[in-house]
Amino acid sequence: GNSVTQMEGPVTLSEEAFLTINCTYTATGYPSLFWYVQYPGEGLQLLLKATKADDKGSNKGFEATYRKETTSFHLEKGSVQVSDSAVYFCALHSMEYGNKLVFGAGTILRVKS
């Protein structure tokens, strides 16, 4: 079945550090891939997405590339800010296993000033 595995947190970084949060998935076919973010006290919101292999999603300085060969969708940002502190969820969406998002467990990011 489908599953999403993302690196365990919490991840603690200093401001302006480089961020990588790993995400790998298992699925047959070509699911759509997403990163959602949950800021403290707020609801879940879409950060970026990619719907086909080799696509790169980007938003707010974050990027992730859909790598079919490694079944990965790692999230990166070149220089994090304190305001990036949040929980980040990797997710996939595939009709093959039902029309729903399948989420990873989430990774807590803490950025120190």
Added chain:
Amino acid sequence: GAGVSQSPSNKVTEKGKDVELRCDPISGHTALYWYRQRLGQGLEFLIYFQGNSAPDKSGLPSDRFSAERTGESVSTLTIQRTQQEDSAVYLCASSLYGRVGGEQFFGPGTRLTVL
């Protein structure tokens, strides 16, 4: 425009009681989803409504859980005879057509605590 809204924002109940959670999706969105987020875990799918099609109930954890949707508007998730393991944040999401790759817009959630 208005986003997805949910009520109540918090619900504390005693074990064995029934609870109803409400979701108002974005107007015009045909697809509506319920997810559950237990402490320290990712979101797990519960149920999905798409237009007038039969709902996908494959994620409901037991027959104590049920949900209804009125046309393409409000949805209610009902949990009967609540148990402590039902404590979680219940999230509702809607999307325009329910297509793969389409964005799901999430509500703020209802935090359910079963004592």
